Amino acid sequence: MRRVEAGSVRRVPPALTRALTCGTLLALASCGWGGQDTGQGERLPSAPLGVTAAAGSATSVHVMWNRASDDPEVTRYEVYRGTTKVKEVPGAEHMVDITRLKPSTTYVFTVRARNAAGDSGPPSKQVRATTPAAVAADHTAPGRPGRPHGKAIGSRAAQLSWEKSTDDRGVASYDIYQGNSKIHSVGGAQTATVVTGLRPGTRYSFTVRARDAADNVSPASDTVRLSTAPGTDDGRGTAPTDFRTTTHRADGAYYIDLSWLAPEVDGVITEYQIHLDGRPVTSLVWGGDPPRGKSTYSFYVGRDAGESHRVRIRAKLPDGTWGGFSAQRTVTTGSR
Incomplete structure (x- = not known):
């Protein structure tokens, strides 16, 4: 399997891989790539992505x-x-x-x-x-977020939404709690989030609190209770969407062209894994800013026309787990 990264300056033969998105994606080492060597046979951690x-x-x-x-x-x-x-x-x-x-x-x-x-x-x-400007003598907390709703997305994720809170000076952010523990915050204009990294077959309780610029915190919303699906599943709720495939020929060789939309999760998707004919073949890692909206990528598959391939893709979520696979597409080299 090959791993590629944006923002790198390492050279790769053009016949091996071509990228069509967010700067040039260049080949690194195999999928065992990590950080720099300490000089004593150990590898340093890589720089965190998606900050x-x-x-x-x-x-x-x-x-x-x-x-x-x-x-x-x-x-x-x-x-x-x-x-x-x-x-x-x-x-x-x-x-x-x-x-x-x-x-x-x-x-x-x-x-x-x-x-x-x-x-x-x-x-x-x-x-x-x-940080926003301080609000003098503001001791009034926002109203509690209204009508919270949630649903499990398979066995490892949950989608939460709520109605916005009211505040005389404006809501700066919303805090999401799992039980009594704060697990995330989103901006004051956001009224939905996706929580990932959950355990299969587990019951969860979530609440939401609003916070204003003066750090006044609202009462907790009503509790959203939900259970994740047992076992493992295809994780379709965390899969890339609108996945499309075509092919093109260049320099006597055929390439498969991919395009997709990132899954809707809080945080930044910086890594994808491409599966070809049931096997992982390439990991894409954005070392710079990942593209917003549609992503595209092309990779070499050979010189023969009329060969059919099955392709699908999945994203590494901000919590370090793999999301679900996209729909699988079949593409034939040389076809239009």
Whole structure:
């Protein structure tokens, strides 16, 4: 299987792979690719991908990244504000709230991963977030979010939605709770989210709270109770959609052209895996900014016309798990 990454400068023979999306996708090593070598036969963790930052109030920012699946295993993440380390979380987590910030201020954040030996990998790309202005003498909490609704998406994910809260100064963010634990935050203009990384055959309880710029928090919404499906499933709710395939011929060879839309999850999808005729053949990793909307990619399959292939694709979700497969398409080289 081959793994390719955007933003890299490594060279690949043009007959092996071509990319048509968001900059040039270039071949790296095999699927065992990871971070840099320490010089003692060990590999450092890779830079975390999919890092985002969004203000939760006038004094807090919610930082989120994609959980690594590196070898060696990541044991903790460090979050930096500028050059100052401000938070450290276990390797099983991939989001954190940075508090005690100043209103009306732009902050720059990066995230680094560390392995069990204490070696840190390179920093992620920088992300910026600006806190809103402080509201003087605001002691009124937003109203509770209304009419929450949820449904399980197979065995590993759930879709939640709610009606917006009212606040005399405006809602800055919504906090999502699983039981008594806060598990995520979204912006004040957002009234839906997808929670991934759930366990099959398990009952869950979710509530939502609204937060304003002064950090006043609303009462919890009504509880949404749902159960994930038992066992494993095809995860269709976390699969890429509108998946299409065609072929083209160039330099005497045939290529399969793919296009798709990313699954709707909170966070950034930075990695996809392509299966050809039932086997994984390529991993696509965006080292820079992943494309918004439709993604496209082309890869070499041979020089013979009239050969049929079955193709499907799946995304690695921000929690580090694989989402469901797209619909499978059959394409024949040389056909129109």
